[in-house]
Amino acid sequence: MKLIIIIVTFVCVTVKCNAISLDYYYAASDFYRPGNGSEEDSKQVLTFVEPAKVRISVFYEVFCPHCRSFVTETFSPVLEKLGRYLDIYTYPYGNANTVKKNNKIYFTCQHGPTECYGNKLHACALDIVKSNTNALKYNICMMKYSNSNQGSDDNAADKEIEKPTKLNIKYYYETHCPYCRNFETDHFREIIEKLHHYLDIQTYPYGNVNRLHLPNNTFEYVCQHGPDECYGNKLHACALDLIKNHTAALLFNNCMMDESQENKGSDDKAADKCASNMGYDSNGIKECALGEKGSELFNYYGEETSKAKIRGVPNIWINGSKYIRSDDVMEDICEYFVNPIPPCENKSSTENA
Ligand SMILES: *[C@@H]1O[C@H](CO)[C@@H](O)[C@H](O)[C@H]1NC(C)=O
Ligand SMILES: *[C@@H]1O[C@H](CO)[C@@H](O)[C@H](O)[C@H]1NC(C)=O
Ligand SMILES: *[C@@H]1O[C@H](CO)[C@@H](O)[C@H](O)[C@H]1NC(C)=O
Ligand SMILES: *[C@@H]1O[C@H](CO)[C@@H](O)[C@H](O)[C@H]1NC(C)=O
Ligand SMILES: *[C@@H]1O[C@H](CO)[C@@H](O)[C@H](O)[C@H]1NC(C)=O
DSSP, X not given: OHHHHHXXXXXXXXXXXXXXXXXXXXXXXXXXOOOOOOHHHHHOOOOOOOOOOEEEEEEEOTTOHHHHHIIIIIIHHHHHHHGGGEEEEEEETSSOEEEEETTEEEEEOTTOHHHHHHHHHHHHHHHHSXXXXXXXXXXHHHTOTTSSTTSSSHHHHHHHOSOOOOEEEEEEEOTTOHHHHHHIIIIIHHXXXXXXXXXXXXXXXXOSEEEEEOTTSOEEEEETTOHHHHHHHHHHHHHHHHOSSHHHHHHHHHHHHOTTSSTTSOSHHHHHHHHHHHTOOSHXXXXXXXXXXXXXXXXXXXXXXXXXXOOSSSEEEETTEXXXXXXXXXXXXXXXXXXXXXXXXTSOOSOOO
16 A cells, blocks of 8 residues: 555656656647748758656556556556656556465465456566557556456456557648658658558648738638648648548648659649549649639638647647657557557567566
């Protein structure tokens, strides 16, 4: 009991000190700030400083009620919010005794043999599940009160092994921003191609636009990189509207953004090229972008973007939280899945503890 209180205090202190570096990191992560739109301005890259990880050790046993409430109510949100800044080690053992007899190891546990079995389920998950974060999430789930009896039994273990629900991704961007194009080429294509079955991806082609309300009750849009960018954004909005297969629409837009496209991409030439690659006709999309429908869609994405209160693009949200980009976005997304999904299985995990 005493031990647990000490751990709780430790975690709280850790949360406070990490919050400072997290804020700093958050501020530094707006790597594309609204600027004057010039090439020099776009090239300015902020330097990232990865904060040193804080080591946390949690000692527990699976049937102890205080452990269960601590793990599910306190530890779980810490893992969710700060996991990437922590090195977490867990020890599912508690007040057990190890007895060696005739070259064999026996255990007695405070709450009996079923608790020993539960502790072993946790230990095996830590050993078998490839990513440490996923193993921790799995074990937290087994400790939940909603689970059978005291949790951490076969029923609880099975319950978590279900089809993963789709993970929600929101991506805010503008078509001529160099960092958006770079993200699309280096990461987004692979994410769409490999993970689309597991993700619900919503994209918002709008970005840093100044919307002026004119006296005749119409709007004028001033895009950060000029009128060509507004048109490019509209091409994207129209593709999302007209291409009924959403994954294909995402890939079409990704193709228009690709760094290999001439000029700044996302123009008529890119639209024609990408459409013909995919066996589509780009005329409908271009007509839409030039007309009333394009403006209507653009206005819609503007309103969604302003609701999200984002600062700068590219701006990515995963399951409702702002995502702070690292070098391996795909790996970070894979981390969200408690049971590794097949496209993630062969990704090397750098953080197995
Ligand atoms: C735009 O910003 C960059 C760097 O921030 C600066 O070097 C450049 O002179 C600015 N251009 C204009 C037209 O203000
Ligand atoms: C996404 O968030 C919801 C609610 O916060 C949570 O129930 C769900 O498990 C999360 N999904 C993933 C894959 O993390
Ligand atoms: C509204 O005013 C703007 C600027 O004066 C003008 O360009 C535009 O054509 C007008 N739109 C309508 C529908 O009258
Ligand atoms: C939708 O498009 C994707 C990517 O081009 C393709 O893999 C998938 O088979 C398409 N789905 C349907 C139902 O046509
Ligand atoms: C992962 O790697 C193994 C062995 O290298 C291979 O058999 C398997 O097909 C790969 N799985 C995926 C999803 O690529």
